Amino acid sequence: MKAGYYIGDFKYEVREIAHKEPQEDEVKIRVAWCGLCGTDIHKFQGKNGASIVIPPIILGHECSGTVVSVGPGCKNFKPGDRVACDPSYSCGKCTWCQRGLPNFCMERHGVAKGFAEYVCPPEKNVYHISDSLGLKNAAFTEPLSCAIHGLDLIQIESGKTVVLYGMGSVGSLMLQLIHYSGAGKIIVIEREREKRRLALELGATKAVTDDQIEEISKKVNIDYVIECIGSKETMEQAIHIAGKNAKVLLFGLGDPKDPISFNQFEAYTKELSIFTSYLNPHTSQRAINLLERGLIDTEKIISAELSLEEVGDELKTLELSKKGKVMVYLSKEN
């Protein structure tokens, strides 16, 4: 079968590898779709994703597909089932798993590397999806589950003012969740005009550029700031424009070699709470529930559908990723 590898040194390669048969409680899934995630791009650029990267590695982790066979110990799946994956393995036994925080599992690793024709995750990482949900949409389960976890951490109170940075694919999902949270005002910060227009369509009450937000922040107390870009400049500005008693969620993935700085005294006088969010503990089913109800518009976010081979060029140029979510098709079933 084919698999798309990051082989180090800014190089991507599609390799032919041996099929794996499902062991124990594993589920063998024919991958239909897999989203290209910001963390894949980070890995390709030699930075880290959610963990340290040692190439060669198969990229992708946001996949959906159809079950083709199951291991002898698998209880809940059978060939033909349509499924989405949570790519993050947790052992269920270590101290972090026992504390209910599987995102810090000591044995955590990826089990659904979706830039491949087949994946074999254990069944606890696999979720049934209803017939009403297309496999392409179902591939948004993982990024949406990460966004849900981030918003769980800051607990938005209805009627308050939220600023969201970035209408990339995660920002666009986040915006829809913020909209449903009952926020009073939602101000989206985005440099591209097209994406500002999309923000208004997806629930923002105002869409402006980063040059304009400082003025706004002098007139309105910004209660929540959610940064979904991960650039130093916007992360620092996010902390600066946050209002009194505000919560700031730095959701975008920063460069590990380039830390941000902020004025502690200013943050102190505002009594800021600064949050980060790591992975998607216990939120996959909730993401699927929202997708199944059709509450999350994914079609408007998708900028391109590419083959496993075509994504190699995209990793170098990022042309299409700048415009929205790039979806990689494998079997292309829906």
Ligand SMILES: [Zn+2]
């Ligand atoms: Zn992802």
Ligand SMILES: [Zn+2]
């Ligand atoms: Zn564990």
